[in-house]
Amino acid sequence: RPALTVLGIDCPPVVGSTAALVPRARARLNLRIPPGVDPHHAACALTEHLQAAAPWGVEVSVEVEAIGHPFLATTDGPAYATMTRAMETVYGRPVSRLGQGGSIPLCTVLAETYPDAEILLIGVEEPQALIHAPNESVAPREIAAMALAEALFLQDFGRASRGA
Known part of the structure; x- marks a missing residue:
């Protein structure tokens, strides 16, 4: 099944944070998909999900850095x-x-x-x-x-x- 990992996140750290609205934050994600899933379709589906889940007034933009096709080993040789x-x-x-x-x-x-x-x-x-x-x-x-x-x-x- 697919797995999504947050590799990094840019936002105010806990130390020194205040009770103020933050105008922007960003994250770097890694989406792992199983064999048989089209990676371009998976990237589009994740992008659509993130945009649909954004709270009112939040704009979500996604930059796909790389696309990799999953591997399925042959085990009968x-x-x-x-x-x-x-x-x-x-x-x-x-x-x-x-x-x-x-x-x-x-x-x-x-x-x-x-x-x-x-x-x-x-x-x-x-x-x-x-x-x-x-x-x-x-x-x-x-x-x-x-x-x-x-x-x-x-x-x-x-x-x-x-x-x-």
Whole structure:
């Protein structure tokens, strides 16, 4: 589903603020959309929503900085199967699949440019990692486990490619 994040906001800070009407404020937003949603349509829909929700007398203007198409990974190819086996070997349990992100525009460009390539998005993201948060942290044992899974993947995928 779509997700909207406020990346920054310009308005009077709490410290030094007064009980006066502020003539203007602005915010920088990031809209993440899932695969299958047209990014131009989503930008228009968000703009229309913001303008419709504005209180009486407030003028809302929107500047779209960039449009990125969401990415949907193909999960039925040999590279994906090999990585799944490698991760299951390292972690000792079945892999859980989780749709996440959805807006990695570079992956969409690569997939369109190289349609036969498999693009695997893997990451070190145990729940305590707090990925993209100011206090993001990754456990060293998680980094080691993912490095081992990648090494096993390269070994096994290389063997399969050579027909060994």
